Amino acid sequence: MSMNVLTGRAGATASASRRPTARRVRGLLWLTLRQNRAVLWTLAVLVVLVAADLLWIHIASRHVVGVLRRTGCYYPETWSNGQCWTLLSPINRPTYWYVSILQPAVTALPLLIGVFIGAPLLAQEYERGTIRLIRAQSVSPRRWLASRLAVPGLAVLAATGVLAALMSWVWWVDIVHGPIAFDPPFQFFTYPALGVAPVAWSLFALALGVLIGQLVRRTLPAMFLTGALVAIMYGLVRWARPYFYPLVDQVVPLNEAHPTNSWLIDRGVVMADGSRVSTDVCLGTVRCDGATASWIQYHPAAHLVPIQLVEAALLLVLTAVALAVVFRRMRP
């Protein structure tokens, strides 16, 4: 054995040309793909599962709608008919899956991404000391960091992009325009599972997790802290969300409801002298007895897109800030 060491060294100088060939992925990209193997697989499996689920929801809804149309049971007026009601009831299963399982799951996805992908990403490198292994290589630590973040970042972008698109499509085609269309877009589990919200929130949670992991340097505390901060951030944004876009302010006939699918922010009555009193104040008093009309402040369903864009822009700015801090803190 020891002889091999000695005599085998004769050819060592020529070893540079003897590198294994046919490697498709090289350098840092290979390392980051290898390091993110579990993350990439998990995201891929998640996308496939949710996509299959959504496809099933779509096909099942279409099937029920087809049956209803053929039997003349499509319109709500016919549903008092027992036979039509029986034909309608299979729609409940796909609708239940969408509204009660997929929407909450997609709502929770950014938090899970922050906790399980973002927080451990650097925390584990510090906790296991492998950051020092990386620092001992010839590559610049910031270049490594860029690659280390780009691969999961793009994977999260792609996965949540696909999920958000499919969720929005099924929502639009089968829920909103379905026979029992009722799922106002601004609801707690509806809004975050629509449009650009899942993508923007996931990227933000990922970046926040990475930053927390770099600051805390221990995996479990970083995961807990990231989860708490994402939840707090969600609460704050939800509180501020009505003001991301100008409200519609209307005076309507007394006690008239706000439009279907809109988001009512505040309402009250207009008194004879033209002054406005919020409904909350009127309750159980005689103060509002002389009201002449109602006033409502709300976001119509059409405000969904601009509000989501403003929110996404805000989150992406915060994401960029978090990443800038992470890069600055990584000594070159």
Added chain:
Amino acid sequence: MDDPTTVPPALEAVGLGKQYRGDWALRDCDFAVPAGRICGVVGPNGAGKSTLLGLAARLLAPTEGELRVLGEPATAPELRARVAYVAQDKPLYPGFTVAETLRLGSELNPAWDDEMAQQIVEQGELKQRARIGSLSGGQRTRVSLALALGKRPDLLLLDEPMADLDPLARHQLMGTLMAEAAERGTTIVLSSHILPELDGVIDFLLLVQRGRIRLAGDLEDILDGHQLLTGPAEAAGADALPAEVLVEQRVGGRRATALVRTGEPLDGPWEGGRPGLEDLLLGYLRAPAATGPGTTPGEATPMNDEVAA
């Protein structure tokens, strides 16, 4: 091996200091390790050995002073490819296989010598497909050293490299390190608190104690400049030996032994001899730092002379 006037020192510290949360881990360090040497960084646990190596490996930024590595400021990006470092805890990715870990080395280092790295791993009879997390401490050390040597560095920084190894592996890997130094003139700086591990291996010494450099210089010169004296116990009085040369003395039974920092014969009933590496280090490590050089400006001078020599 090269002309010392043209080759810059592998490590050169001027007033180097590192502070952690108010405590100085290392302070007022002035030394130069010439290129091509095998330098032992010795001292008790917590003396600052790892801090010194961490500074050289640019894991840490100095709080004060300057450290030059291979003639460049320690922060120079060119040094990344020229300096290899193995940390004391031998960090590796536990989920990677041995083969993947070596591939990491090949992908991230332009001068990678795969044959060299593979031989070190094969010498330890490690399976290519074994997960790092399933290896013993000694096997992980072997993989870490394969990663460092495969990089073909000009300066190899090893923090307690042999601590986890069995005697066979220790001998093999030390032989491999020495062969690398012989063939390429690689400077090796290794820290250890296992003194026999360094005997016959190092030719340059940095003795670190309580964050200060107490001895720095060519090992032969340092040993020539010291004597290990033995004499009757009565000879070991408080002022029997001149305080400015006495490093440490002990009385055991009827005999007294003393380590003195001079090559010149001394008066008194002493029999002297050149100390071995271990005698020297133990003498300094046993002596309280207050009696050694480096604590007062006047006494620090001989140490600086050794650096210049």
Added chain:
Amino acid sequence: MVRAPDTPRVRLDPRAAVGHHSTIELVKGRNAVIEYRIERRSGVSTYQQIVQQTKQALRLGLLQPGDKLPTAREVVELTAINPNTVLKAYRELEREGLVEPRPGLGTFVRRSLARPEAAADGPLRADLVGWVDQAREAGLEREDIAALMASVLEQRFDTGVSPATPN
């Protein structure tokens, strides 16, 4: 695993693996030419050990003029000692005119220290063999004989200077 014909074959002594000593054996043709054996705890510096052992081999005729010494790399790979030590020892041998470096080829023996009187078939050796046999018959152990021999050598040669003292 093809080896150039002039490359010395180096073998790791199996005992060396666990102890603080290693052996290096240079094989020329079939015969071992030199064997460095580094004792870490002998108190003699590794540099002196190499010088002494080379001289010993020259004295005993094991190394002949023209023989190549192992390269520093070969020595240190198996003994795990500092390469500068080997180079220093070779320089010392060169200074004494015993070996010469040939650039790009290695270090070669120039001059033998072998004395016909000390050769394996010489009369002095035969006398010594006879004396050792006599001592054993008288009941002396190996250590006793070695101690006696060392004591006599010290008495007959200069007591102050031991060959182990540097410079």
